[in-house]
Amino acid sequence: MGDVAMTVPVIQSLAKQYPKVRITVLSRPFARPFFEDLAPNVGFMEADIKEEYKGVKGLNALYRRLIAKQFTAIADLHSVLRSDYLRMRFNLDNFKVAHIDKHRKGKRKLVASNGKKLVQQPTSFQNYADVFAQLGYPIHMDFTSIYGDGKQGDLSILPQEVFGVGENAISQEDKHITEPWIGIAPFAAHEGKIYPIQLMEKVIQRLIHNHPHAHIFLFGGGKDETPVMNDWAEKYPQLINASSHLNGLKQELILISHLHVTVTILYFQ
Numbered sequence: 001m002g003d004v005a006m007t008v009p010v011i012q013s014l015a016k017q018y019p020k021v022r023i024t025v026l027s028r029p030f031a032r033p034f035f036e037d038l039a040p041n042v043g044f045m046e047a048d049i050k051e052e053y054k055g056v057k058g059l060n061a062l063y064r065r066l067i068a069k070q071f072t073a074i075a076d077l078h079s080v081l082r083s084d085y086l087r088m089r090f091n092l093d094n095f096k097v098a099h100i101d102k103h104r105k106g107k108r109k110l111v112a113s114n115g116k117k118l119v120q121q122p123t124s125f126q127n128y129a130d131v132f133a134q135l136g137y138p139i140h141m142d143f144t145s146i147y148g149d150g151k152q153g154d155l156s157i158l159p160q161e162v163f164g165v166g167e168n169a170i171s172q173e174d175k176h177i178t179e180p181w182i183g184i185a186p187f188a189a190h191e192g193k194i195y196p197i198q199l200m201e202k203v204i205q206r207l208i209h210n211h212p213h214a215h216i217f218l219f220g221g222g223k224d225e226t227p228v229m230n231d232w233a234e235k236y237p238q239l240i241n242a243s244s245h246l247n248g249l250k251q252e253l254i255l256i257s258h259l260h261v262t263v264t265i266l267y268f269q
Contacts (some may be wrong), residue, residue: 001031011035024045027045029046037148062086077128106119147257153258159246162240162255183216183261186265216239220243229241
């Protein structure tokens with residue numbers, strides 16, 4: 001999800017600077033909320049690669065669907081096995097195609113035991129922008145929010161339960177830095193990247209100690225992680241398991257747009 005989310009500022013900048021260019025984002029269905037509130041020349045096309053477009057046969061069917069759209073240029077921002085296959089098909093049919101350079105060689109040198117070279121690597125945002133530059137669309141980054149410049153999502157859409165009830169209810173009108181809204185996404189899709197639960201709870205305890213009036217919203221969690229987040233929410237009055245009250249990513253993004261800060265932790269052993 002993180003890789004998809006990081007394309008948003010680049011695509012929005014592209015759309016604003018080239019308003020006559022029609023942009024179609026191809027991704028898995030879950031990603032639609034990231035793009036549906038962007039500039040009017042940005043569209044979204046979903047592909048279920050685990051069911052409808054599974055395997056080579058499915059990718060061939062997806063390719064036929066794509067070429068029917070008569071795109072004039074193809075930007076591969078992912079460069080994984082599936083997109084590599086589709087890119088090959090587009091190249092064979094003489095489409096204008098560019099793909100991301102992830103600078104893996106430079107990154108390996110950063111962590112090499114021998115011959116380490118500490119050279120600043122391009123950011124993911126720059127890597128995405130470089131793809132569009134290769135296609136003839138250089139970009140100046142110009143992005144503040146998926147809801148428009150200086151705008152936030154509409155909190156009135158969200159269920160009241162996410163703001164608590166009774167004495168612990170959070171005022172939606174009186175957000176102040178002395179009572180910051182803090183978001184925490186404590187888990188990751190891959191188990192090896194999850195910060196140890198005991199240490200994550202210590203992070204929460206330290207935040208509460210340093211910011212006793214903060215309101216902390218927890219995001220994410222699957223069937224195994226949700227009980228942990230619920231336990232934390234019961235244990236610490238400042239915490240709310242937001243994802244248990246919100247209906248999917250679209251509502252989560254609305255709440256996230258109002259946070260003062262968001263904490264995400266990837267742990268590499």
